[in-house]
Structure formats: structure tokens, C-alpha cells
Amino acid sequence: MKWAFVGASNIASEWMVGAVRAVGDEVVAVVSGSAERAQAFARQHGITQALTDLGALAGLELDAVYVSSTNDQHEAAVLQAAALGCHVLCEKPLALDLAAARRMVEACRAAGVVMGTNHHLRHNSAHRQMREVLRQQGLGPLVSARVSHSVFLRAQLQGWRIDNPGAGGGVVLDIAVHNADSLAFLLGEYPVEVMAMTQQRGMSRGVEDDAMSLWQFASGLCAFTHQGYNTPHASNRLEILGQQASLEARNVLNQAPGGELVWRRADGDLSLRLDHDNLYVRALRELHRAIAGQPNDLASGEDGLKSLAVALALLESARTGRRVPVSYA
Structure with a gap:
């Protein structure tokens, strides 16, 4: 699967890039509100696209989006991913209130994509x-x-x-x-x-x-x-x-x-x-099982x-x- 990362975070850098590659997937883009941070993250991890706008994800033929921006920004990223027909793995907490979290869950359900929460433990x-x-x-x-x-x-x-x-x-x-x-x-x-x-x-x-x-x-x-x-x-x-x-x-x-x-x-x-x-590799394997409609612990x-x-x-x-x-x- 081709992934975009929304959020050039520490967890994305230390754990998730390696986990995505360990399961045979590819990170093709990273989005950050800071162009400098996005570019530094992309250079560090050999990622082609360094972006500052969620809208720029359209046209990249993505399969999945990993969201690790600050908690208040999760909803916008998940809704955009669902609109693009991408599966989602979102960091916790999903949002700052239940109404936002429910909108995220419902958007993914309506789009027919799998939404996972990165409860790695x-x-x-x-x-x-x-x-x-x-x-x-x-x-x-x-x-x-x-x-x-x-x-x-x-x-x-x-x-x-x-x-x-x-x-x-x-x-x-x-x-x-x-x-x-x-x-x-x-x-x-x-x-x-x-x-x-x-x-x-x-x-x-x-x-x-x-x-x-x-x-x-x-x-x-x-x-x-x-x-x-x-x-x-x-x-x-x-x-x-x-x-x-x-x-x-x-x-x-x-x-x-x-x-x-x-x-x-x-x-x-x-x-x-x-x-x-590796807990994050296991999480991604469970996501793959969920996408395939198989029993899973995601x-x-x-x-x-x-x-x-x-x-x-x-x-x-x-x-x-x-x-x-x-x-x-």
C-alpha cells in the first residue's frame, strides 16, 4: 500500500516509517504545517513528497493515511483521507471531543474504508x-x-x-x-x-x-x-x-x-x-487483516x-x- 503521513512527528519518525516498510508498504508523502519540518522529515526518511496542504494528497493514488499531527488537527486529516477513499490509522486520542471523533468514525464508515486507532500497547x-x-x-x-x-x-x-x-x-x-x-x-x-x-x-x-x-x-x-x-x-x-x-x-x-x-x-x-x-509492525499487520476482511486485533x-x-x-x-x-x- 502507498501511504501518506499527516504529521512529521517523533512517533512517525522513530516507529511508523520503519513499520510501514517492514510490512512491505511505502511512504510516498508527508504533510506538515511547517514546510521546513516536512522537508526535513522527507529528506531523513527518503520520502518523495513533502507537503503543507492536505488537499495536495489528491492525485497521489494513495491507499492509506497515517495521522500523527496534534490532537486538535486529527479530524481534518481523517475526513480528508476518507474523502479520498483511503484507509486510516490515527493516533490517539482521536480528537478533543466525542462529536469530532464520531464524525471521523462515521466518515470512514460511509466511505467504506477501514479506520484504526494506533493503540499499540x-x-x-x-x-x-x-x-x-x-x-x-x-x-x-x-x-x-x-x-x-x-x-x-x-x-x-x-x-x-x-x-x-x-x-x-x-x-x-x-x-x-x-x-x-x-x-x-x-x-x-x-x-x-x-x-x-x-x-x-x-x-x-x-x-x-x-x-x-x-x-x-x-x-x-x-x-x-x-x-x-x-x-x-x-x-x-x-x-x-x-x-x-x-x-x-x-x-x-x-x-x-x-x-x-x-x-x-x-x-x-x-x-x-x-x-x-515490534508493536507497530503488528498493528499494521492487523490493519492489513482488517482491510482484507479477516479476523484481527486492530x-x-x-x-x-x-x-x-x-x-x-x-x-x-x-x-x-x-x-x-x-x-x-
């Missing part, structure tokens, strides 16, 4: 193995889940993420959406109600850089989650706790593969071996809409100090 080996254990009821009745996803945001990634709410900055929109997708991938459900507190602890200006929350699921299970930008020496952790056993994954909430996964049981702890498959546009709904409810709860139902409408 579900493609980690730990996530896939944890889901299999849960499908086999290997923990017995579930009790709770815990997600500790506090990291240190690298200097080159800070920018608008820590000081621009209009662009979708803040740790909740950036990381909590991943946690919503991870838990939904494992548990098969999204929360129905959340309560949250956020704070600014030295890194951000005008947006939150740390958040803690409780999530209630329809099944009765509760989850605790922590998102942060400001902890350089923290490890991340994903745990599912059951009455008969538990699963503990450490350092699996990253862009790179790896980490540890332990199945804690009455007969002793069992360390499960993780593969080192995070769909609808999945992206739901993870956004969770993040928006968390922000509303932090703002009001109340428990907030999650609206997926």
Missing part, C-alpha cells in the same frame, strides 16, 4: 498472553485491576503535551486512553463510571501531568489507574487480580517490546515468555472513540470532584 506479547489466560478463566472470578503508567516524558516529546490544552495536551488524553484500551482488550469491557484527581507536579503548565483514578465496570470489577509524566525512575505495571490467581506484567506499557509477565498461582509463580515483536475507530470517552470522563471527574458516568453516545 494491545500488541505487546504480555497483553496477548494475559488475554488468553483470562479467556481460559485462569484467574478464577476477577476481583480488580491495577494500572501504574507513570513515566518521564522525554524532552523532545514535551512541547504542546505539557502546555497546550487547545492542542490536546495533558497526561489524561495522552496516556489514560491507552489504559482504557488495554483494559478493554483484556477484559472485554469499558468502564461505566469513573472518579479521578489530577495535579500539576512541576512539569506541566496549564494542563495536568499526573492523574489517579478509580474505574467501575458493569461486571462489578473495579480498577485503579495512575498516569504521570514526571517520574523518571518509575517502572510501569499492569495487573489483573482474581480469586484464584493473578497476572502481573511489568514494563510492558512502552513503545518497545519486552517486559516481564508473571502468572501468580497457588502452585507457584510461572514466568511467561514474551516475544519481542483497535478500530470505535475503540478509539470509547477510549476517548473514558479520558473525557476522567477530566470531568477531576474538574467537578464527582463520580462521572462514561458516555459512549
